[in-house]
Amino acid sequence: MNQAVTQKDGLPDPLTTPLDQLDVADPRRFEHDTWQPLFERLRRESPVHYQSYGPGGPGAEGDFFSITRYEDIVEVEKNWEAFSSEPSIAILDPEPDMSVQMFISTDPPLHDDQRRAVQGVVAPRNLQEFEVLIRQRTQETLDGLPMGETFNWVDRVSIDLTTKMLATLFDFPQEQRQLLTHWSDTATSDARITAGRGLSIDERRVIMIEMLEFFTKLWHQHKADDRESFDLIRMLQRDPKTANMVDDPLSYMGNLMLLIVGGNDTTRNSMTGGVLHLHNNPAEFAKLKANAGLIPSMVSEIIRYQTPLPHMRRTATRDVELNGTLIPKGSRVVLWYVSGNRDSDVIPNADQFIIDRPNVRNHLSFGMGIHRCMGNRLAEMQLRIVWEEILQRFDRIEVMGPPVRTCNSFVRGYHELPVRLHPLT
């Protein structure tokens, strides 16, 4: 009997199947949370690993290299001239007519200009202004939760809070904020990376145009109402280098998508992941209960352990050798942060969730180098506030059943996490 197809995810055994028959980007390993053994094997046997076909298996377009060790990922991130972020930071090239331009997929100098224009929004000085508002909204959301009954944490807390925050960042009408979630989900639901469960090109195009129209209107409204506000749109309008971005719809839409996805999926799934990881590691939760001062360190550990964005892609601009393997010019190079974050050569006991580990901030979830996450401080602040407020209200959050995970190799997250709250005694 062939053992190779008895895996829980229905995929070939990651340890005994020849490597060239394994699709590293198969989203089902993330859906079933069975991705670890394959990446451990790659780190050991083939840390710079070439796959001759794209996501979807043999015959699929989009061959790529997988980089899985921590140190190699940092090397690639450093060398942005040899490993360009153009034309795409997703494994697959942009779809025809969907080649929107976002600064995450550009190189300097354009990248630096556009990034600097919005960076101030999430600079810690501006964050202090936002902190009161975020705490207020967090308290409202948590106070509205049912005690002692099972509900979906993802909908009631993670999505609710991150969407309110995004609306605040854009000065977007709060009563229509669910549109932001809808657009964010659309942006990452490419059927080509979700085992066919996402949306087609045409479906996505219609929704993206709807988003562009809404935001174009919002741009002009903000322009007309030129008050002192540190929202992202007014920041773009104030900077001479991006003041006319609305006239370049592909660039405007691309950067909106970047900021919406960047501020949404990541924080949302870390908010859910934290609840799950603490439930699964009761000794760590006990440490937290005994010392709330561990919250900032725990937040970094949650972000590492969750790695809400499992990978980013670069493209080789010339032949370049990495860790003894030649990567030819034009190759797609996929940096598996999710694997580097479990590389025990750099992070001791990397598969364990330890909220007070030494050097807890040294993880790859935000990326490294010039494309390093711009909103990292905002994300950390949001998570810190959520946990501060949780500890003041609940004795614990009990997970009542297995989570429903996203079937996606670009977003490692959750659709559902059934939980029950226990009141403080």
Next chain:
Amino acid sequence: MPVITFIEFDGTEHQVDGESGMTVMETAMKHNIPGIDADCGGSAVCGTCHCFVEAGGDLPAVEPQEESMLGLRPDRESNSRLSCQLQISDQMNDMTIRLPEFQM
């Protein structure tokens, strides 16, 4: 051994002995000086050990990698450096390092 004086954004001063072979970032971490995060551990790829060198000379030139990270800082000044790129040696003069309002 040079003496390194760290000045936090709020003016608090810390004087510590610099050890030959260590970087200014490592020195700050060792003595728990607030204001340096060093998220990448010293590879000049995160920018979270940014500092301003107020005094103390003979520093190594800014390499391209450090430059690319400094270039993203909204609060960059002419004396901005990543402290992980400042290696201490016995021949060095005493240094004064001012820390920024925030790391990002």
